[in-house]
Amino acid sequence: MIAAPGSGHPGGSLSAVEVLAALYFRVLRHDPQNPEWPDRDRFILSKGHGCPVLYAAYAEAGYIDRALLSTLRKLGSPLQGHPDKRMLPILEASTGSLGQGLSIGVGVALAARMDKKDYHTFVMIGDGESQEGQVWEAAMFAGYHKLANLTCIVDNNKQQLDDWTHKIVDLEPLAEKWLAFGWNPIEIDGHDFNQVVPALEEGRAATKKPTVIIANTVKGKGVSFMENVIKWHGVAPKPDELEAALKELEAAAV
Amino acid sequence: MEASAALVSESSRRTMKATPTKLELKMGIATREAYGQALAELGRENPNIVALDADLAKSTFSATFGKEFPDRFYTVGIAEANMVSIAGGLALSGKIPFASSFAVFVTNKGYDQLRMSIAYPHVNAKFVGSHGGISIGEDGPSQQSVEDIALASALAGFVVLVPADEFATRALVREMAAYVGPVYMRTGRPKSPIIYGTEDKFPIGKAKVHGSGRDVAIVACGLEVAEALKAQAQLEEESIAARVIDAYTIKPLDDETMAQAARECGAIVTAEEHLLDGGLGSQVARSVARSHPVPIEFVGIRNTYAESGTPEQLMDKYGLTARHIVSAVKRVLERK
Numbered sequence: 001m002i003a004a005p006g007s008g009h010p011g012g013s014l015s016a017v018e019v020l021a022a023l024y025f026r027v028l029r030h031d032p033q034n035p036e037w038p039d040r041d042r043f044i045l046s047k048g049h050g051c052p053v054l055y056a057a058y059a060e061a062g063y064i065d066r067a068l069l070s071t072l073r074k075l076g077s078p079l080q081g082h083p084d085k086r087m088l089p090i091l092e093a094s095t096g097s098l099g100q101g102l103s104i105g106v107g108v109a110l111a112a113r114m115d116k117k118d119y120h121t122f123v124m125i126g127d128g129e130s131q132e133g134q135v136w137e138a139a140m141f142a143g144y145h146k147l148a149n150l151t152c153i154v155d156n157n158k159q160q161l162d163d164w165t166h167k168i169v170d171l172e173p174l175a176e177k178w179l180a181f182g183w184n185p186i187e188i189d190g191h192d193f194n195q196v197v198p199a200l201e202e203g204r205a206a207t208k209k210p211t212v213i214i215a216n217t218v219k220g221k222g223v224s225f226m227e228n229v230i231k232w233h234g235v236a237p238k239p240d241e242l243e244a245a246l247k248e249l250e251a252a253a254v
Numbered sequence: 255m256e257a258s259a260a261l262v263s264e265s266s267r268r269t270m271k272a273t274p275t276k277l278e279l280k281m282g283i284a285t286r287e288a289y290g291q292a293l294a295e296l297g298r299e300n301p302n303i304v305a306l307d308a309d310l311a312k313s314t315f316s317a318t319f320g321k322e323f324p325d326r327f328y329t330v331g332i333a334e335a336n337m338v339s340i341a342g343g344l345a346l347s348g349k350i351p352f353a354s355s356f357a358v359f360v361t362n363k364g365y366d367q368l369r370m371s372i373a374y375p376h377v378n379a380k381f382v383g384s385h386g387g388i389s390i391g392e393d394g395p396s397q398q399s400v401e402d403i404a405l406a407s408a409l410a411g412f413v414v415l416v417p418a419d420e421f422a423t424r425a426l427v428r429e430m431a432a433y434v435g436p437v438y439m440r441t442g443r444p445k446s447p448i449i450y451g452t453e454d455k456f457p458i459g460k461a462k463v464h465g466s467g468r469d470v471a472i473v474a475c476g477l478e479v480a481e482a483l484k485a486q487a488q489l490e491e492e493s494i495a496a497r498v499i500d501a502y503t504i505k506p507l508d509d510e511t512m513a514q515a516a517r518e519c520g521a522i523v524t525a526e527e528h529l530l531d532g533g534l535g536s537q538v539a540r541s542v543a544r545s546h547p548v549p550i551e552f553v554g555i556r557n558t559y560a561e562s563g564t565p566e567q568l569m570d571k572y573g574l575t576a577r578h579i580v581s582a583v584k585r586v587l588e589r590k
Binding site for chain 1: 304325326328330331333335336338339340341342343344345346347348349351366367369370371374375376
């Protein structure tokens with residue numbers, strides 16, 4: 001999918017696979033036949049560069065035709081390089097400029113509160129994205145207003161474009177930060193379904209405060225030569241690399 | 255357009271008849287105050303109207319709405335970026351959010367958010383920046399908004415409005431709510447002279463024409479409309495027939511009215527309480543450059559920030575009064 005256009009972000013897409021799979025196939029209340037269902041749960045991918053994994057989930061769930069996946073990043077495709085609601089209306093938000101998705105999610109959750117609706121809003125942000133000040137403006141607001149109908153998932157893959165996050169501006173202690181902002185932090189292995197699903201379900205069932213799931217993940221997960229290698233943040237695999245990567249992922253799937 | 259021009263020229267004649275030499279306009283309330291009243295009124299009719307503010311609700315007058323509809327009003331604290339994106343989320347969920355702050359803060363601090371959370375997905379959210387221009391006075395340049403019109407106009411798909419008085423404001427708040435898409439409106443801090451009445455209509459995309467003078471057209475917005483009307487009265491004394499165009503819609507500009515003014519007058523002066531870069535003057539110049547190029551002189555703030563002072567002192571020092579418009583008219587007539 002990313003190899004075809006020759007550009008994209010494989011690392012941060014692979015780190016989020018299990019969370020997206022758990023959301024779309026176990027946790028979210030949604031109906032691919034009725035994407036505008038007013039009572040659907042919402043999922044906003046704030047780390048918009050990870051959109052290939054979201055598009056894959058849409059295809060797998062039946063929102064979009066699987067054949068579309070090969071049009072990623074190509075002229076006129078609904079699968080834009082970063083999520084674009086104009087081109088793909090089933091998206092809950094357009095994202096790509098980091099830091100804004102949680103605030104948008106706060107607005108969606110506030111609307112639910114005003115309308116007395118029980119849908120839940122999930123937002124996925126990156127750990128590097130958490131260096132944006134706006135994330136903490138949103139966290140402060142949601143914590144203060146006890147927006148229990150909002151869950152934030154931090155794809156804590158510990159890397160950003162330039163380097164390891166701890167070598168740029170370290171975010172630790174991350175759980176303590178969220179706790180101090182009035183959230184219920186749950187720290188999990190973001191690749192273990194037995195931890196991912198219960199954490200998301202706990203977030204969905206919360207009644208007192210918003211939930212943050214710190215999903216400890218590996219950037220490039222599942223492809224040995226991509227795992228934890230900084231350059232795979234935003235580089236597409238070449239044909240031979242693609243073949244090797246798919247072979248590994250297929251072997252793991254069996 | 256003909257009808258609205260006739261309507262307004264009638265009202266401007268009415269105001270000028272009493273004092274032909276020096277135009278005295280009755281002082282009304284500030285446009286920001288009219289905004290709060292109009293929003294509250296709208297809130298009574300439409301339960302989907304919600305409001306946000308960033309700790310300036312008493313100054314922007316969004317508090318007027320908040321007092322009446324506490325469940326539909328959130329002040330987000332001093333966090334403009336968060337406010338703008340929250341408005342995006344509310345709009346995505348079917349609400350019609352009106353988010354207010356000082357013009358300088360909502361457009362500058364919330365700019366990337368206005369771009370990605372609002373303009374790019376083209377959501378139905380409204381932004382109202384109070385304390386536009388330098389007429390806020392003593393607070394000084396950090397609070398004076400001199401670039402909000404340029405910034406808002408550079409957001410693809412945005413409508414940009416600058417009402418001149420309380421009646422224009424009330425009408426435009428209704429227009430904003432009825433229009434589906436992103437809108438920015440600038441309001442002002444000081445009381446505004448009354449130019450219009452309840453019968454006046456302000457459709458988005460149009461301008462209001464005062465008078466039918468054929469020597470020069472003065473295109474103005476906001477408080478500068480009153481200054482332009484004063485200039486028009488002074489020029490009449492010198493047998494210079496000016497028409498005043500209130501370009502309350504900066505974007506999309508009323509190209510038809512601008513072209514007609516250029517054709518019939520052959521010279522234009524623009525007047526705005528804004529930097530000359532990217533504001534009303536730039537829009538008018540671009541419009542008539544395509545339709546009917548004529549000489550233009552620009553009244554506005556020239557590549558600088560202002561300072562503390564009374565509004566009157568600042569408007570005079572930075573060249574934004576009727577006297578400055580009159581001089582600009584004389585300059586442009588020499589180039590005709």
